[in-house]
Amino acid sequence: MRHISTRGEAPAIGFTDALLAGLARDGGLYVPEAYPHLPREAIAGFAGLSFAETAKRVMGALVEGEIETPALDAMIDAAYASFRHPATCPLVQIDDNLFVLELFHGPTLAFKDVAMQLLGRLMDHVLKARGQRATIVGATSGDTGSAAVDAFSGLDQVDVFILYPHGRVSDVQRRQMTTVDAPNVHAVALEGTFDDCQAIVKGMFNHARFRDDLLLSGVNSINWARVAAQATYYFTSAVALGGPHRPISYAVPTGNFGDILAGDIARRMGLPVAELVIASNANDILPRTLETGSYTVTGVMPTTSPSMDIQVSSNFERLLFELYERDAGAIRGLMGGLAQSRAFAIAEEPLARLRRTFSATSVPEDVVAAEIGRTWREAGYLLDPHTAIGVVAGREGLARNPGTPMVALATAHPAKFPDAVEAASGVRPPLPPHMADLFDRAERFEVQPNDQGAIERFIRARSRIPGARAPGGGETGAAS
Numbered sequence: 001m002r003h004i005s006t007r008g009e010a011p012a013i014g015f016t017d018a019l020l021a022g023l024a025r026d027g028g029l030y031v032p033e034a035y036p037h038l039p040r041e042a043i044a045g046f047a048g049l050s051f052a053e054t055a056k057r058v059m060g061a062l063v064e065g066e067i068e069t070p071a072l073d074a075m076i077d078a079a080y081a082s083f084r085h086p087a088t089c090p091l092v093q094i095d096d097n098l099f100v101l102e103l104f105h106g107p108t109l110a111f112k113d114v115a116m117q118l119l120g121r122l123m124d125h126v127l128k129a130r131g132q133r134a135t136i137v138g139a140t141s142g143d144t145g146s147a148a149v150d151a152f153s154g155l156d157q158v159d160v161f162i163l164y165p166h167g168r169v170s171d172v173q174r175r176q177m178t179t180v181d182a183p184n185v186h187a188v189a190l191e192g193t194f195d196d197c198q199a200i201v202k203g204m205f206n207h208a209r210f211r212d213d214l215l216l217s218g219v220n221s222i223n224w225a226r227v228a229a230q231a232t233y234y235f236t237s238a239v240a241l242g243g244p245h246r247p248i249s250y251a252v253p254t255g256n257f258g259d260i261l262a263g264d265i266a267r268r269m270g271l272p273v274a275e276l277v278i279a280s281n282a283n284d285i286l287p288r289t290l291e292t293g294s295y296t297v298t299g300v301m302p303t304t305s306p307s308m309d310i311q312v313s314s315n316f317e318r319l320l321f322e323l324y325e326r327d328a329g330a331i332r333g334l335m336g337g338l339a340q341s342r343a344f345a346i347a348e349e350p351l352a353r354l355r356r357t358f359s360a361t362s363v364p365e366d367v368v369a370a371e372i373g374r375t376w377r378e379a380g381y382l383l384d385p386h387t388a389i390g391v392v393a394g395r396e397g398l399a400r401n402p403g404t405p406m407v408a409l410a411t412a413h414p415a416k417f418p419d420a421v422e423a424a425s426g427v428r429p430p431l432p433p434h435m436a437d438l439f440d441r442a443e444r445f446e447v448q449p450n451d452q453g454a455i456e457r458f459i460r461a462r463s464r465i466p467g468a469r470a471p472g473g474g475e476t477g478a479a480s
């Protein structure tokens with residue numbers, strides 16, 4: 001299967017090339033030329049399968065033979081063996097027809113592990129087979145970075161540079177990134193926001209000389225393999241609740257639009273999904289876009305759900321590509337507008353499609369805290385602030401459609417955000433035993449200015465790729 005760029009000006013490539021490429025060379029994001037379709041009977045046949053067995057079928061369809069099946073299956077088995085729950089991603093019922101899908105049983109306690117544990121193995125496998133090295137760059141508001149550090153630390157083929165917004169991630173998130181003593185891992189505290197980190201990462205991909213010298217690769221959800229690997233849990237949860245014989249709804253705490261896009265991918269692959277609800281915190285660019293048709297970037301507001309303190313939702317571009325019926329020229333126009341004036345307007349028909357297939361809500365801080373308290377009192381279940389936003393949105397969705405089961409994605413373990421959880425519920429969630437000494441470990445990170453040139457010099461100086469330490473020429477790339 002070939003993968004094409006949403007901007008239409010990069011060559012079509014296979015799955016493994018898309019895996020290593022991250023961002024396409026025209027600045028766009030890769031998507032498959034056509035989504036593989038899983039027949040209803042095949043999805044029904046997932047009933048009773050383990051998470052890993054389901055992943056083999058879902059990822060098998062998306063990888064489509066580009067990696068030999070025994071090798072892919074072994075990597076999937078190893079990835080999900082790292083989870084600390086026998087069901088990998090269990091469902092827990094917290095109210096009538098309302099379920100949370102716990103995605104946080106992986107090594108770093110957030111949903112990112114589901115894809116990242118597999119991505120690390122896939123990249124290592126492909127790089128070794130090709131005899132190549134890579135420099136992985138990532139932007140994080142806290143969770144992608146910790147998951148990437150865990151998945152890639154100590155690997156010979158890669159150096160990892162993670163940019164996070166200085167002072168804007170939780171202490172647990174920061175320490176997960178800064179206390180890993182592996183020479184190939186570099187945690188960079190950027191003096192800026194997550195959007196600034198993401199803009200620099202995209203800018204480095206758009207700087208051809210730097211990208212080529214450093215053999216750049218990405219682990220954010222701009223990487224097609226990341227979002228593809230997240231589709232599995234929509235299948236496992238839907239089938240557990242009676243799918244595909246009845247549609248299931250999902251409320252998804254959303255920032256960069258990767259997790260909810262994975263639900264849309266599952267739907268395009270044939271899974272009956274009733275509603276996909278975008279659940280935002282006070283950084284409400286997506287609910288505003290659905291309401292007004294105008295995608296307008298404003299300043300980022302710090303909240304108790306810092307991983308969702310995002311204004312530029314990268315993966316929305318993949319959805320726009322579908323809403324505009326794969327008109328890459330139209331996407332180039334919209335993204336040009338975004339780069340120039342921090343805004344674009346969605347045309348009437350694509351907007352109508354967007355409103356038919358998604359709904360959205362923005363949850364204020366006091367409501368997040370109230371939901372954590374309510375769910376603890378009524379169900380004895382402790383939500384992290386991100387998950388609480390999904391639960392609020394899920395309750396709203398259930399009020400619209402009480403007969404359809406609603407799954408709120410539990411994207412992080414409450415112990416990652418103990419201060420907010422304690423303030424809202426009176427309970428301080430402890431870290432699980434494998435992380436109990438996190439606050440005793442020494443930290444290692446470097447503060448850097450919000451400047452792409454400075455970050456490129458920082459990376460070159462620490463690269464283990466022969467020749468990459470020499471300063472490169474050429475213009476610095478832009479973020480769009």
Ligand SMILES: Cc1ncc(COP(=O)(O)O)c(C=O)c1O
Pocket residue numbers: 110111142143144221253254255256257258259260307308386387411412
């Ligand atoms: C805990 C948590 N919840 C929700 C999100 C939002 O997910 P996405 O960026 O895929 O929309 C993130 C960050 O990505 C996160 O770390």
Ligand SMILES: N[C@@H](CCOP(=O)(O)O)C(=O)O
Pocket residue numbers: 139140141142143144145219220221222255256258307308314
């Ligand atoms: N919330 C994320 C932001 C990056 O998202 P990604 O899914 O594109 O990697 C984080 O925790 O880093």
